[in-house]
Amino acid sequence: MSEHQPKIKAVRGTRDILPPETAIWDFVEEKAREVFRSYNFQEIRTPIFESTELFARGVGEETDIVSKEMYTWEDPQQRYVQIRESYVELVNALKGGKMTTGKLVPMDLLAGTQSLTLRPEATAGIVRAYIEHNLGERGVNKLFLIGPMFRRERPQKGRYRQFYQIDAEVIGPPSSGSESPARDAEVIEMIVTLLDKLGIKGWNLQLNSVGCPDDRAKFNEALRKALEPVVGQMCSDCQRRAVTNPLRVFDCKVPADQPIIEKLPRISQFLDEPCRKHFEEVQNILTKVGVEFQINDRMVRGLDYYTRTAFEFTHGALGAQNAILGGGRYDGLSESLGGPAAPGIGFAIGEDRLVMTLQETMGDVVKKPDAYIAPLGEGMNAEAARIARDLRRDSLVIDLGDENFRLKKSFEAATKAGAKYILIVGENEVRADAFALKNLETGVQISVPRRELASKIRM
């Protein structure tokens, strides 16, 4: 730290997650892995950046995410271009010089760059990997992914430009049963199990079916027609929505608009027979397994790929960003990315928001040291290191001081670290090969022979 160098800070919308808060994050991720494991999900890790086209085609060009929130850049492809140029030179020299690079490579490669994007969500990347590695050959895939996502939105509480999602997907060829309502119900019930294990109460599950693309087209049409005569009486937001995205009218919270919205057509009236039965069966299973939900036929989800089942878990005390997780079915996504038919359903938990709901109720998930070793006097660091190594190999959590500390300072450090025991390693102890072990909670101190240290500390 020198003079008046301006401090470099975390950039807008990003943040450091520091201890002890990181312990809560570990706790959440541990529980997630444990629960997912019991439903036979396996972890997948995909790259944090992908080709821009993946999200444009997968998530949808017209969504807010793709149209204005992605971190996208042109990535130089120099080596590729150099090889191409020398290749062209070579060919021209041999054959008399008619060849142009335009015939060799696609336009974006000719320009020497390719468009890349930091992933704004997880599903597109997972489906890309599913297609790329022919994962459908394995039958149904139950996958989960934990990691950061990036969206260039204006930050506020519970909304960051780098945020973390815990994502899970069930995807496979239709013959594997991936289309079954049983999968929808299983995934939702799994979430409830996870929330229970995390001790999160007061959540609310909203459920809807957004039908298949045909249903939605008809619904959109009907909605437009129904809005035409009444939209003039609605709030300015709704007037705008009626033009840009009529579905969003249902998000309106203006009291005066509610009677009008109540009378608008609902997606539920436009579901075709298979979609309707599918949705009924999802509800049926959820009811049987005792998962409480509310049908909300006003809930519309913002990503283009959703079909049929859509759901959202909300939690009070999160402010305006009250959705802790959301998900749904995406039966046509694989095809739209050039892959085989691969119906799927998945969800993404906003880990930042989940941790927020936990922070209040959570006491102490930090693992405190079992013992603090206090070397006392010259040459004792080495002796202490040896003992620490033995105890740690015995799976104990050991913190270690320094031989230059006065004993008082070692005690203070041990207390601050929250250690259960302090172990003094001084000349007297080394000579006797027995060490002073004091329980910092009870104040009881005993002398313990070297070989009994681990078992005494464990008590």
Add this chain to the structure above:
RNA sequence: GUGGGAAUAGCUCAACUGGCAGAGCACCGGACUGUGGCUCCGACGGUUGCGGGUUCGAUUCCCGUUUCCCACCCCA
């Protein structure tokens, strides 16, 4: 992207109408040279987010800017 509020020590916050920038906690040292928490004493800690303007004088008023918070939008 739009609108509103805020920013002072590591943390939580004071500072009247424009007049020497402070407290509690934390941290470090001492009282106490091999025994912590309690107590007492002391020290450290700041370009008042940043840049400009008004003024004899700005943490305070004005303009700009950055970041956070709240709401919109949207979503996890």
